[in-house]
Amino acid sequence: MIEARNITKRYGEFTALDDVTVTVPDGSLTALLGPSGGGKSTLLRIIAGLETPDAGTVTIQGADATRLPARRRGVGFVFQHYAAFKHMTVADNVAFGLKIRKRDKAQTKARVAELLELVGLAHLGGRYPSQLSGGQRQRMALARALAVEPSVLLLDEPFGALDAKVRADLRAWLRRLHDEVHVTTIFVTHDQEEAMEIAEQIVVMSEGAVEQHGSPDEVYDRPANDFVMGFVGPVTRLGDRLVRPHDVEILGQASEGALEARITRIVRLGFEVRVELQLADGSPVHAQLTRAECEQLDIGEGQSVFVRALRAPAAAVA
């Protein structure tokens, strides 16, 4: 278990983390999700020992690691920009931690081969990082971090520097890798889709504080507050509350709890349809329907309809 308890970190006037507590169970895959500048990277670096907290403690598998230098924490860290050792081959990069630990040469070689196989770079061990693509470099960085059998794997925006296609591939790949290796993993991302897709647990952070900690379903369906609601998925305002656009129901006639609205625009986006409406008080709201639902309703622009929330989110708007 990894526990960061009551962590506070300031840079001059700026408070990056304000009394933050996060607990991560063994073997889990946890995302630290939030807007940039929210303190998630700082928390990750504090867990790794690359930063020292002003207050609070870090416990890794029961042992207090707060004052332990990074090299004695047994963590694997993967950086957004790979941090490849440019003057070493891919294999030497992966072997670095083992060589530092003066492992047996044959053993090191076998382990490196095994890891390169695992990350799909077995045929590229003799190359230099400059000869690899971004995605390959990041997989090399992962293998390098895993080589020393860390008790926890930390990834700081690991796919942030990659293009969309490679990103999507690597997400699925990381998920599979975790199922295979089962090392406790924490990764930082500002991309809610990425967090939803990969993580078992999501810690939503903003302005140096934890907003919510739960499973992807929990943070999506039962957000702790407006911020989380807005950050983890699309929202629209209906009356005095925020709802997801796909939870907005459009009705032909007045019904209990439904508000009257006029359809201003219907946008067809492939299989889904986005209906823009205006409530009686002039405020805009939009609904997301499937094409079939839309056809069934038989609605057109300018038409008057009634709208209500199909499912109320757990958190009512303040």
Add this chain to the structure above:
Amino acid sequence: MSPQPSSVGAGVGTDIAAGASQAPAARRVPLAKPDWSTIAAGGTVVAWLSLIVLVPIAAVVAKALGGGLDAFWSSVTNAQAIAALKLTVSVSAVVAIIDAVMGTLIAWVLVRDEFRGKKIVNALIDLPFALPTIVAGLTLLALYGPKGPVGINVAYTQAAIGLALLFVTMPFVVRAVQPVLMALDREVEEAAESLGASPLTTFRRVVLPTLRPAILAGVGLAFGRAVGEFGSIVLISGNLPYKTEVASVFVFGQIESGNVEGAAAVSVLLLVVSFVVLLAIAAFARTKGEA
């Protein structure tokens, strides 16, 4: 483009360093075929360069070899000349090694440390380039000479030569290493640390390999400069033949005493040493740049 403390001579070093560390794909400038402007400008440049630099150097070589190879050989194997050349090369080598260590250390402190007055110290690094060499010699004599206040008198010793050379060559390694250190990705060091490397190991195995081309480039420039240095040495070394007479001072003495052939012969040897160093740097830069 990050601001680089470029400066005298170190310009060469910085180019090499930049090429070695990153080799950013430079935007290829479409180059026109030779036309009248190329021929006119090229002719002017070559003519000027020949008049100022190439013809005079050719004259030295011609003078040195004019009396035949035997005369050249006896000039450069003259015991006093050999002593001067040996002294020059050995002191320059020691100085270059000290420059490598201290220059890297100073560059490190200037890039990675924070303290009051850092900007002034950074500007001070170029002082040896800006200060006339004769003033540098006088300056060292004032502090470390016979009437110096610190009680250390190195005047007229080989140590004095080393001191003068350390003074004039100090900036080369600092200015070559500084931009590379600035461009260095801190995350790479953090990665090494998280993999279990101690600060010393991180420096030796991760940082130093990246700095090495820049350090070597700076050392090459420093060595080349040291071998030919004259102004800063002439006052402080005492110029005692066989003891504290360096090659440039020997050449000067031969000119003064009218032995122009002897002066030219040793000059040619000095030129060869400098060229070899320059070519070695260039070759090194090229191989590193292509890697």
Add this chain to the structure above:
Amino acid sequence: MTGRIAMRVVALGYLAALLAIPVGMVFYRAFEKGVGPAWDAVTTPPAQHAFWLTLTVVGIAVPLNAIFGVLTAWLMARRQFPGKRILDGLIDLPFAVSPVVVGLALILVWGQDGWFGGALTDAGIQVIFSTPGMVLATIFVSLPFVVREVLPVLREEGVDQELAAHTLGANGWQTFWRITLPTIRWGLAYGVILTTARALGEFGAISIVSGKIAGQTETLTLFVEERFQSFDLTGAYAAAVVLALIAIVVLVLMTRLQRDEETKR
């Protein structure tokens, strides 16, 4: 943490012992007996002559090097021609030649018995032991600076702006004055400062080609040496202080230019 402090102390201590304290010492020695004697020492007729001669030599050598430097840099950055690599190497040659060898080389070409010197002497033109020889020596030793500062700027800026100017109807000359020169002005200024510093401080080559005739071919650096050899320490130190002050001005200008460039980009 202690390692960092130790490194700082070693680095700064080294710089202090090697640079700061010795230079401070020269200032102290110059003004040891008060400002009066120091002032008198640098205002004697030979001192004044040395000062003006230095300015003359620098005043001729620096503009010539600036023009040559810009022309060469432009040629290397914008034109393709055979032997470019060789030219690139030759430009740096003066950095690799000992000043004493420069002096000897110039005597062998321009001296009375030299390749060109004989004919010139017959024509009544004296190069060696006279101002032209000193100018030649100064140009030689400070030749590469402008090229080395301007060339990277030209290469980095590329030709886009110049091509744009051409499409707008500018001819080559207009493009150079209105586009190229403003682009390289900081690099050029930096190169000129370095050239000036080197030119002011040249000693070895000048001391050979000048003949060191006091009051005639004596520049400031030669004056410093001559005063020292004549046991006039106050004079030597005072003149050294004048040169050191110029060096400090150069340093300040260099730092300012670097900062301007930083804010510009």
